[in-house]
Amino acid sequence: MNGGIQGAFRALADPTRREILIKLSEREMTIAEVAENFAITRGAVKKHLTILEEGRLISVHTHGRERINRLEADALRPVSDWLSYFDRFWGSRMLDLKSAVEKHERNSDE
């Protein structure tokens, strides 16, 4: 699987992280501002933001001493397009299957 889209899927698999994205769609926020919306520790929020950043669904900008989190909505586009995702997924799997089956056949002929 493509590393980029896999990271985005991982980030989206958690309901708290999806809620964070919705909050960030309203405006950019610091970690403290994000944390105000959730009944979890600031450390836990920070971990979620790191995973979102790794999935490239948000970007982090330094403004003075603050770290500002911004939604990168463009990164959601390939994730929302399930058909093209699975189309590529099966395309590459089935090519691998063809190679494996035909290698097996060649070996059994010898």
Added chain:
Amino acid sequence: MSNAEIIKTIFLAASRETVWDFLTRSEKLAEWFHPAERDLAEGEDYALMGQTDDGAPARLCWGTVVEMDKPSKMVWTFTIRPLDGAMTTVTWLLDDVADGTRLTLHHTGFTDIAAPFELMRALDSGWDKHLSDLRAADAL
């Protein structure tokens, strides 16, 4: 999305029985997909195993083998880890053709994949803006 489906067909220079083994036996699945916990059996759950980002063993794809009609048809429910348990349906069809096997994959049932769509709805205004920007860029 309810009518959405993926259909893929490949021709394999091997008998249907050989192709069937590659779809159902753990060590053969490992050669092109991921190793299964055990050989697949009708009515039983299956899981194809890999590793998480931290290197811990984890199920990557899993579901139930709903139907097995050796060596011509198999139906799975199917999900992958990032889908958070939402199930889709995968059907494998094997047909005899001259010199080999025609293998067809049908992947359907994308209606349960709700999470990203909820998110899309919530982000809808952002998308409208993005799309209008895109149209404006196209018009240039």
